[in-house]
Amino acid sequence: MTLTIRHLTKEFPVPGKENITALSDINLKVGNKEFVSVLGPSGCGKTTLLRIIAGLDSTTFGTIELDGEIIDSPSPQMVMIFQEYSLYPWRTVRDNVTFGLEVEGMKKPQAREVALNYLHLVGLDEFAERYPYELSGGMRQRVAVARALAIEPQILLMDEPFGALDAQTRNKLQKELLEIWEQTRKTILFVTHSVDEAVYLSDRIVVLTPRPGRIRDIIVSPLPRPRDRTSPEFARIRRYVLDLIDESGKAKEGLRGQTSTL
Amino acid sequence: MRSPVPLLLPVLLIVGWEVAAYIIDNPFILPSLTTVIPILLHPFSAEYTLGTGSLMDNAAVSLFRVASGFALAAVIAIPLGIGMGRSLFLNDFLDATIELLRPIPPLAWVPLALAWFKIGFVSIVFIIFIGAFFPILLNTIDGVKSIKRTWVEVAGTLGARETQVLGKVILPGASPTIWTGLRVGFGIAWMCVVAAEWLPGITRGLGYLILYAYNFGQTNVIIAGMVVIGVIGILIDQVFKAGERRWFSWRSLDR
Numbered sequence: 091m092t093l094t095i096r097h098l099t100k101e102f103p104v105p106g107k108e109n110i111t112a113l114s115d116i117n118l119k120v121g122n123k124e125f126v127s128v129l130g131p132s133g134c135g136k137t138t139l140l141r142i143i144a145g146l147d148s149t150t151f152g153t154i155e156l157d158g159e160i161i162d163s164p165s166p167q168m169v170m171i172f173q174e175y176s177l178y179p180w181r182t183v184r185d186n187v188t189f190g191l192e193v194e195g196m197k198k199p200q201a202r203e204v205a206l207n208y209l210h211l212v213g214l215d216e217f218a219e220r221y222p223y224e225l226s227g228g229m230r231q232r233v234a235v236a237r238a239l240a241i242e243p244q245i246l247l248m249d250e251p252f253g254a255l256d257a258q259t260r261n262k263l264q265k266e267l268l269e270i271w272e273q274t275r276k277t278i279l280f281v282t283h284s285v286d287e288a289v290y291l292s293d294r295i296v297v298l299t300p301r302p303g304r305i306r307d308i309i310v311s312p313l314p315r316p317r318d319r320t321s322p323e324f325a326r327i328r329r330y331v332l333d334l335i336d337e338s339g340k341a342k343e344g345l346r347g348q349t350s351t352l
Numbered sequence: 353m354r355s356p357v358p359l360l361l362p363v364l365l366i367v368g369w370e371v372a373a374y375i376i377d378n379p380f381i382l383p384s385l386t387t388v389i390p391i392l393l394h395p396f397s398a399e400y401t402l403g404t405g406s407l408m409d410n411a412a413v414s415l416f417r418v419a420s421g422f423a424l425a426a427v428i429a430i431p432l433g434i435g436m437g438r439s440l441f442l443n444d445f446l447d448a449t450i451e452l453l454r455p456i457p458p459l460a461w462v463p464l465a466l467a468w469f470k471i472g473f474v475s476i477v478f479i480i481f482i483g484a485f486f487p488i489l490l491n492t493i494d495g496v497k498s499i500k501r502t503w504v505e506v507a508g509t510l511g512a513r514e515t516q517v518l519g520k521v522i523l524p525g526a527s528p529t530i531w532t533g534l535r536v537g538f539g540i541a542w543m544c545v546v547a548a549e550w551l552p553g554i555t556r557g558l559g560y561l562i563l564y565a566y567n568f569g570q571t572n573v574i575i576a577g578m579v580v581i582g583v584i585g586i587l588i589d590q591v592f593k594a595g596e597r598r599w600f601s602w603r604s605l606d607r
C-alpha cells in the first residue's frame with residue numbers, strides 16, 4: 091500500500107482578488123505502516139492537504155494516488171480524523187463507533203461487538219453507553235480514533251487531533267496512539283504544528299513552509315522507539331527541526347530576526 | 353415546597369371573576385363559575401351542552417380534523433424542507449413563492465377553500481394544513497441548513513452513500529428543529545380548527561359548540577368550551593415538550 095502525492099497544488103478563488111495558493115507543488119510518497127507527520131504553522135495548508143488526500147476536496151493541479159489509483163472521492167481505505175469535534179451528539183459513544191460499520195451493512199449486534207473492541211483499544215470501555223457531551227475533549231478524540239479504526243482502513247489521516255488538549259493529556263494520547271499504531275499496523279499521516287509532537291511520533295517529518303505551503307524538507311527520524319522526550323538525542327532532533335522552521339520563517343519574513351511562531 | 357407565586361394570579365382572577373359576576377348579575381355577559389364547573393365535570397354528557405354532543409365528543413371531532421390537516425402538512429413539509437435545505441436549486445426555485453404565500457393568514461384561505469372543496473371536512477383540513485405547513489417547512493429547512501459540514505464529511509469518509517447520509521446524519525441532526533416546527537405547527541393548527549369550525553354548515557366540533565352556545569345565549573357553555581380548547585392545547589404542547597426532553601436533550605447539552 092503506497093500513497094503518492096504528485097505535484098499537488100491547491101488554489102482557492104477569492105472573489106475580486108487573486109487566488110490564494112494554499113499548497114504549492116507538494117510531492118510525497120508514504121509507504122506501508124509508516125508514521126509520517128506534516129508539520130507547519132497555522133494557515134500553511136495542512137488541513138487542505140489532508141482533505142484533498144481524503145477525497146473531500148479537489149486539487150487545482152496534481153494527483154493523489156493510492157496504489158496507482160487516482161483518489162478523487164472518499165475511499166474506504168483512508169479515514170480522516172478531524173481537527174474539530176466531529177462526533178454525532180445524538181448517538182452514544184458506542185453507536186458513534188458503529189456508524190461506519192452500519193454503513194457497510196454490518197448487523198447492529200455484531201457492529202456493537204466490534205465497536206466495544208475498539209473502545210477497549212482506546213481505553214473507553216466504561217463509556218460505551220454515554221453520550222459525547224458527557225466526555226472530555228481528549229476522550230472525544232479517542233472515540234473519533236476508535237470510530238475510524240473500526241472500519242479497518244489502511245491509512246489514518248489525522249488533522250491535529252490533539253491540538254486542543256492540554257500538554258499532559260496530549261502526551262498521554264500520543265503514547266496511546268503509538269501503541270495503537272504498533273498493534274494495528276496502520277499507515278498514519280499526522281498533521282501537527284507542534285515540533286515536539288512530530289519528533290515524538292514520526293518515522294518521517296514533512297516540514298511545510300508558511301503560505302503557500304511547500305515542502306521545506308523531509309526529515310527521517312533516527313530515533314529508536316520507544317522514544318524518550320528527555321534524551322539528548324531527542325533534544326538534538328528537536329533543535330534541528332526548530333532551526334529548519336526558523337530558517338524558512340526568516341527567509342519568508344525577510345530576515346527581520348523574528349522568531350517563528352513555533 | 354414549590355413557590356406559590358405562579359398560583360397567585362389565577363386564584364385572584366377566579367375570585368375577581370366571581371365578585372364581578374355577582375355584581376354584574378347577568379349570566380349572558382359573565383356567568384358565575386358555579387354554572388361553568390358542572391359542565392366541565394360532565395365532559396361526556398350532552399345534556400350540559402344544549403344537546404349538541406358532549407364536550408368530549410366535540411373535542412374528538414376537532415382533534416381528528418386537526419390531526420388530519422397536521423399530518424398532511426408534516427408529510428409534505430418535512431420532505432420538501434429537507435430537499436430545500438440540501439439543494440440550492442430547489443431552494444432558489446421555491447423560496448420566493450413560499451415567502452409570498454407565507455404571510456397570508458390561514459383564515460384568508462377560507463373563501464377559496466369553500467370554492468374548491470365545498471363546505472365540509474376537506475375545507476377544514478385544508479385550512480389546518482395551511483396553518484401547520486409553513487412553520488414545519490421553515491423549521492425543517494433551518495434544521496437541515498444547521499447540520500455541521502463535518503458531520504456529513506465524516507459520514508463520507510466512513511463510506512456512507514448519499515441516502516445513508518440523509519437517513520443517518522441529516523435527518524437525526526435536523527430532527528430537534530423539525531420537532532420544534534411540528535410543535536409550533538400543531539399550536540397554529542389547533543387555533544385554526546376552532547375558527548374553521550365556524551364555517552356555515554359545520555355541525556360538530558369545539559368551535560361549532562361555542563358558536564352554537566352563543567346563539568342560545570349560553571355563555572357558561574362558551575366558557576366551558578374555551579377551557580377545554582385551552583387545556584387540550586396545553587396538553588398537546590406538553591407532549592411535544594416531553595418528546596423534546598426525551599429524544600433531543602443531546603442538542604441543548606452538546607457543547
Ligand SMILES: Nc1ncnc2c1ncn2[C@@H]1O[C@H](COP(=O)(O)OP(=O)(O)OP(=O)(O)O)[C@@H](O)[C@H]1O
Nearest residue numbers: 102103110112131132133134135136137138139283
Ligand atoms: N474553503 C476555502 N476557501 C478559501 N480559502 C481557504 C479555504 N480553506 C482554506 N483556505 C485558505 O487556505 C489556507 C490554508 O488553510 P488550512 O486550513 O489548510 O490551514 P492549516 O494549516 O490547517 O491551519 P491550522 O493549523 O490553523 O488548522 C489558509 O490561508 C486559508 O485561508
Ligand SMILES: [Mg+2]
Nearest residue numbers: 136137173249
Ligand atoms: Mg487545520
